[in-house]
Amino acid sequence: MKTVNKASLKDVVPQECTLKAWGGIDDYEFVFVPEQRSQPHEKTDENKKKVHFADGSPTNETFLSVGDTQQRADTAISSALVISPADTINFAFDGTELTGSITLMNTDEGIISYKVKTTSPEKFRVRPSTGTLMPSASVSISITLQPGYQAQGLSREKFLIMSLPVESGNMSPTELADLWRQAAGKPVCQHRLKCHIPSSSDSSARNGSALTSNTMDIDQQVKQFSSSVSHLSESQLKLYAEVKFLKKLHILLVIMVLFFGTLITYLLTLEKQYGGQHCYKQ
Template sequence: MEATLQQIQELRENFFQKEKEDGGDFHPADIARIKNSDDWLRRFLVHNELDMNQSLQMLWDTCDWRKKFGTNDITENNVKREYLEDGSLFVHNRDKDGRSLLIFNCKKHVKGQKDFEELKRCVVYWFERLERLDKGKPITIFFDMAETGLSNMDMEYTKYLISLFKMYYPEFLNYILIFEMPWILNAAFKIIKSWLPAKAVQKIKFVNKSSLKDVVPSDQALKCWGGTDDYVFSFVPEQRTPVLNDNKADDSKKKVHFADGSPLVETPSSGFGDVISKIDGANRSNISLDISPPDAINFTSDGSEVTGSITLTNNDEQIISYKIKTTSPEKFRVRPSTGVLHPSDLVTINVLLQPGYQVSGLSREKFLIMSLVVDSGDLNAQELAELWKQTAGKNVSLHRLKCNLGSAALETTVRNGNAYSALKSVDIDREVREISTGVLQLRESHNRLIAEVKHTQKLQWLTIIVAILFGVIVAFSMSHSEPHEETCRILREHQ
């Protein structure tokens, strides 16, 4: 299935028409890519089987995620460098199709020992580096699972990796190679396969030292895989032209990143729910905006979705515009995220946890409510977006909220739009452990049964041997009883 130049151009025109109507605010590098790269747009069309509406939505969502995640600005200088240097994830050599190998050395990764948000940034770093290196050609994921066990199986990490391919990196996967997976992890991989689309499942190949040569040439395979390459890992930074950034913040202050990826400076003494009267060094005046609940968004579950809400009431005598930001915009859908309130007006902001994300990490997230006085209440979406792009010199008030989890939300997370219980990563791990323990018990019972059968067989042979010996003894005794009786008769006669 291939996209035509006409379809690519149609997708491009549809995107910019939607941007004009909806007031999209995307990274300039991504806008330039849409204008100039037919191949990038082709990938969205092929991924969605040439469905124009789905391709447009995926392209839009991808650009939105890239802007919020700060994808274009990720380098080895702003990710956790020690994670890049520990050898648990790196790029080296190519498969038989000439595609780069992104290698996960699973025995060097132990679930829970690393900061998950930093791990995600490291994965995106390698995805972006490979996009530049191979100009968007597909890559092969290589899971080196030799010498691994249950502690090395991180379901949440794997699920995030899958979500990147499904949602933001179309037509970027060549193969998934799984090298020497221990049988004890079979149950976990059955769960993982259920997360993959049908096309991706077909790309999974389980390999060992003898079969790896069918997908990775011997000179491209490490010696520990049975190949001839004696490479020893050492992280090498990417050689790129540095991007100058004159926006320097005071390092003595703590930075909290909200929504669009730009840091808002938070002084260490400020607590949650406090209204901050300073931003970027400019003096701001407080605005009378009532926020309920005042300290935290309370998330609950109705059995299908995990949601929370905030109510904003304008107690001021002037018109107020508001905007909602969050530390992890990829996790949430916030509706409406911006708007205008006349005096005494109120609005309820609904916050939805996106499908595929775990509720267990929500307690670390924060929301920021920004508000300022405006002259007119008749602002459209594009005008609101432009308003919030230029806040310097304006009277802006900030209000921070934590996230609280209700007991129902703690037990439920959302996958593909449907709720399912006990799928927090810890529950998945527990399920895998229980299945694996059951398999071990079955194997032990099987071994005991075999041992008992062998023991029974030995007893049967021993019984046969004893019976034979007993028969021989009886026969021998009987054969000697007649001469003895004859001897006794002769002796009696002589007497």
């Protein structure tokens, strides 16, 4: 990096590439050209339903029609991958957790790899999110709403099931990550799923009972913690008083030892000086 001025610019930039304003011969002048904007396309219901997923995944869907008949309501076929449920993931309470599941089955003669993506990766725990399926093999994918997130906005979330033919079924997690990282331009089949939460009455009842239970547990823990802190504070004060008393007692004992030691030394000195002689009054 060099700092130049009008005089030293010629040492760095040729004169034919230097503007006239800086002593060169280039007569370039900046001209602003307004951007030509096309009219926005009219929004349709189909466009409104499109979901944009992370990592720049494509948004077009590819399906395999069977005899040009309508797919069953509970099963969809995206390429060679049979997806169940076909349209909506139904979430239900498993204890205090809200969970759903997806079943994938490979109906092709070759091996395929799958990947599950969502519009909000931070909200869900998906296990397994990627993997491979041998011919006629199936896998059940568990989806759990992470703690701290509300179930009310769950119906706005979407899931994307992606599949891709591969040559080997024994791929490590690193190899699978590299495969999907380099999936651009490959024949990736996709299928989207919506989310459905339990009915409001069931949800409120379960949420209410869970919230009440959690609130009671938290209140009890807070009371126990406060009691422990109070007991610890009292014990600390008692210990401080005892240590202070022992310190004073220790100082007193040292003084007494020094006093009696000095007195004994003085008496022994007198005994040695007078040799045990005594004077009696006549």
